[in-house]
Amino acid sequence: MDSIRYIAGKEPHPRERRMIFRNVDREGWDTRFATYVADGGYLELRKALAMKPAEVTAEVRTSGLRGRGGAGFPTGVKWTFIPPDNTKPVYLICNADESEPGTFKDRYILHQDPHQLLEGMAIAAYAVGARKAFIYIREEFPDAARILEEAIDEAVRENILGENILGTEFSLEIIVHRGAGAYICGEETGLIESLEGKRPYPRIKPPYFPAALGLWMCPTIVNNVETLCHVKHVIAMGGSEYAAVGTRNNSGTRILCVSGDVVKPGYYEIEVGRMTLGELIDDVCGGMRPGRALKAVIPGGSSSKVLRGDETFTIRTPDGASSGLALRDIPLDFDTLAACGSMAGSGGVIVIDDSRSISWVLNNINAFYAHESCGQCTPCREGALWMRKITDRVVEGRGTPTDIDTLLSIAGQIEGRTICAFGEACAWPTQSFIHKFRDELTGATSEDNAAKASNPEAVAQRRYLAEAAAAGSAR
Ligand SMILES: Cc1cc2nc3c(=O)[nH]c(=O)nc-3n(C[C@H](O)[C@H](O)[C@H](O)COP(=O)(O)O)c2cc1C
Numbered sequence: 001m002d003s004i005r006y007i008a009g010k011e012p013h014p015r016e017r018r019m020i021f022r023n024v025d026r027e028g029w030d031t032r033f034a035t036y037v038a039d040g041g042y043l044e045l046r047k048a049l050a051m052k053p054a055e056v057t058a059e060v061r062t063s064g065l066r067g068r069g070g071a072g073f074p075t076g077v078k079w080t081f082i083p084p085d086n087t088k089p090v091y092l093i094c095n096a097d098e099s100e101p102g103t104f105k106d107r108y109i110l111h112q113d114p115h116q117l118l119e120g121m122a123i124a125a126y127a128v129g130a131r132k133a134f135i136y137i138r139e140e141f142p143d144a145a146r147i148l149e150e151a152i153d154e155a156v157r158e159n160i161l162g163e164n165i166l167g168t169e170f171s172l173e174i175i176v177h178r179g180a181g182a183y184i185c186g187e188e189t190g191l192i193e194s195l196e197g198k199r200p201y202p203r204i205k206p207p208y209f210p211a212a213l214g215l216w217m218c219p220t221i222v223n224n225v226e227t228l229c230h231v232k233h234v235i236a237m238g239g240s241e242y243a244a245v246g247t248r249n250n251s252g253t254r255i256l257c258v259s260g261d262v263v264k265p266g267y268y269e270i271e272v273g274r275m276t277l278g279e280l281i282d283d284v285c286g287g288m289r290p291g292r293a294l295k296a297v298i299p300g301g302s303s304s305k306v307l308r309g310d311e312t313f314t315i316r317t318p319d320g321a322s323s324g325l326a327l328r329d330i331p332l333d334f335d336t337l338a339a340c341g342s343m344a345g346s347g348g349v350i351v352i353d354d355s356r357s358i359s360w361v362l363n364n365i366n367a368f369y370a371h372e373s374c375g376q377c378t379p380c381r382e383g384a385l386w387m388r389k390i391t392d393r394v395v396e397g398r399g400t401p402t403d404i405d406t407l408l409s410i411a412g413q414i415e416g417r418t419i420c421a422f423g424e425a426c427a428w429p430t431q432s433f434i435h436k437f438r439d440e441l442t443g444a445t446s447e448d449n450a451a452k453a454s455n456p457e458a459v460a461q462r463r464y465l466a467e468a469a470a471a472g473s474a475r
Pocket residue numbers: 066067068069070071072073075095096097098099100183184185186187188189222223224225227228420421422425
């Protein structure tokens with residue numbers, strides 16, 4: 001494949017602040033090493049290599065950078081979890097699985113700006129003491145995998161990667177590893193198992209926190225593509241200056257992927273917390289589709305809890321007082337979305353208008369999770385499939401009113417009872433959709449269906465719910 005890939009220009013929205021996506025869709029930009037270097041590329045790696053590794057980590061801590069892969073964990077803090085007395089090799093893994101539905105940002109970095117990622121990875125590897133790093137990339141991105149491999153070859157030829165980088169004692173090998181296209185390979189311990197050549201069954205935490213017991217039971221730092229790119233900008237600006245971008249405890253920029261019922265869906269890089277959900281939808285994305293009203297938003301990828309369009313949230317202000325916040329007024333940061341009962345997650349904002357049936361939306365999500373459960377834990381394996389079967393029949397008009405309580409009961413038995421957070425990822429949509437749209441979901445069911453002799457499910461469900469209630473009161 002030719003490494004030169006010219007990209008058609010597309011103007012960013014004036015409300016965007018492009019840091020990570022500065023070169024994405026940039027007129028005349030291409031993926032060559034020479035283009036990247038001519039634009040000031042790899043200066044931050046040189047700067048970092050002149051610092052001590054602990055100083056690099058300290059800058060990242062000061063920056064307040066939080067992971068962009070889903071959990072929003074502080075990156076610099078994660079890096080310090082490598083045991084200080086460690087004598088084993090340390091590994092760095094870039095999570096390029098991008099598997100959360102509604103999320104489509106990492107792929108643009110991989111396709112259009114691979115050297116930015118390599119530079120971020122080289123700085124991160126230097127800071128944590130890794131001499132070998134992996135980019136775990138999902139199978140569906142074959143072009144991106146080839147682009148990365150070409151970029152790595154170029155970087156090795158230019159002594160940016162490989163032995164004694166830029167004449168220093170630091171050496172680093174980066175290996176591109178292609179997955180086989182499974183959601184669970186995005187979960188960091190499932191990813192590690194897959195990288196070891198095994199079935200991607202997530203590991204239980206504790207004890208298998210990757211920073212202590214990761215790849216081949218060695219300390220391993222797993223970070224998202226976007227997170228690793230931010231590291232370069234932290235070094236460029238210095239931790240304190242970076243921390244001033246965005247808002248307190250929610251620093252930097254982040255890429256939001258907006259999909260669903262807006263006029264202009266797409267990716268938008270904004271300063272964290274400096275734009276509200278309403279501004280994103282109405283100004284940046286051109287508003288709802290003509291004649292349509294906002295019904296709901298899933299703010300951080302399919303696993304985050306749904307928010308109603310007409311909801312008012314009670315949140316605590318920093319001085320301890322309570323205040324009411326309408327959905328459109330929610331600032332898009334990690335903490336406010338969590339205070340509103342959802343999460344910023346992976347940045348996938350899914351907008352739902354009043355033409356959508358909630359049972360259809362929930363069924364769509366349930367079908368995904370039923371398909372993607374790795375099958376290791378019984379509540380998740382059985383429960384995800386069971387929830388999908390129930391919403392299947394609600395959508396087909398064969399649901400009964402007891403279906404709603406059965407769904408809640410199943411979700412409640414998955415949440416908190418599984419090896420990995422997939423359990424919550426598949427339980428939260430069901431729980432939150434029922435919590436927020438119970439009337440509509442119940443309205444999609446019918447007592448007549450329950451009364452039909454041909455419906456053994458209804459009889460079984462009533463027995464199951466009665467037994468579950470009796471067991472609950474006996475406990
Ligand atoms: C089911 C599941 C799927 C996940 N998928 C991804 C993914 O595709 N990409 C990603 O970066 N993180 C994903 N994560 C989060 C990772 O486990 C991990 O927290 C993340 O890669 C850490 O990077 P960060 O600290 O830079 O966010 C997933 C987590 C779960 C529970």
